[in-house]
Each structure stands twice: as structure tokens, then as C-alpha cells.
Amino acid sequence: TQLLEQSPQFLSIQEGENLTVYCNSSSVFSSLQWYRQEPGEGPVLLVTVVTGGEVKKLKRLTFQFGDARKDSSLHITAAQPGDTGLYLCAGALLSSRGSSNTGKLIFGQGTTLQVKP
């Protein structure tokens, strides 16, 4: 069972365009992270959101955590070729005792973004 659904799975756009990636679940998360991964490398943490409705900005990237802490979005303004990569969302289940003890995260399947110059 995939607890975190990411969409779209693949996105190819021109430089300068805006885009939004979504991460949805029926489960409630105590926190949610977004990562970016380049080919042949490990995921790199971009941001963590903790509070329902929270919005965080990282230069041209805007991250939002849903009010009910079940979903999140990543919006990129004026995408650049350097934004190309695999974007992963990952959440810690609120109701999972195991999650609190082990730090286990549930990962989405990822969104592959290609920004063409």
C-alpha cells in the first residue's frame, strides 16, 4: 500500500515556467520533508514542515503543509535547468508509535523534473 502519492510522476518544462508537485495521503503526518536527488547521488534535504498550514520558502521554492497534515505541495517559480532532478516527499506517521521510536519515514514514489533551457 502506497501511503504517500506524489503527482505528477514526470514533468518536463521549459526554463522560466512555474510548476507544482503534490504529495497526498489519507494518513496524518507529524512532519513532512522534501528532498531533491540528482542522478547517482543521495537525496538532499530541502525542507521540513511540521505545523498544519505551514508555508516555507527557499528562494524560488515554496513548500506548503496541508491544514490537516495529510498533504503537501512544492511550487517552483521560474524554473531553471539547475532545478532538474528527482523530488521526493517523505512523512513521519503521527499515529505510529514505531515511527516515533525509529524515525522511520514513508517516502513517495518521486517526481522527476526536467527543465529545458
Next chain:
Amino acid sequence: ETGVTQTPRHLVMGMTNKKSLKCEQHLGHNAMYWYKQSAKKPLELMFVYNFKEQTENNSVPSRFSPECPNSSHLFLHLHTLQPEDSALYLCASSQVGVGLGGREQYFGPGTRLTVT
């Protein structure tokens, strides 16, 4: 060294070989993880270690054997692997505890494993 390091970065091995992957974290974290990442598949959690104790084994075949001698080092011993085990193996670490929930994980660069 900073962050999470993994060696080797690339490994090619035959199905009868025995090899080990190494991970070291320099972040003072108390939890470490092994993940498998195959093409077009979500990250698959393999093992979790908290304070050197294995707390999770996600039905991983016994040909993968983890070892955590201390909270900074994690190994994955490999033997008699199959071609379908070819993947990027990622190590991660985090700081966990009561009230912290699932906090951020920091990943190493991965080992690209090819089984021939």
C-alpha cells in the same frame, strides 16, 4: 569528513562473491538506515538501527546482512546476490527520540551496485 559517507561508490560483483558496503555518519545521530533504490521504484527501506540495535527488518532476504558496531558506522554484508539486487544502496542517519517523531534523515551519496 562531514555528513554521511559511503564506500565504495561503485561496486560490480558476481553472484558468488562476498562484499560489504560501509556507511559512516559524522552528525552525532542515534539512528541509521539502509535503503534500496531501483529504477522507477520508490525508496525501499531495508533496515533500521537505533542506538546500534536493529529495530526494523523489512522482509529483506538473508543474502543481505547488516551490521552496526556503533552509532556512527553501518555495514551491509552481501553474499550470493542475484542480478535483480542491482540498485543504488543508500545509507541515511537521523536523530530520533520521544517527542521528536520522524525527524529529517540525511543521506549518503549511495553505492551503485551491479550484480553480474
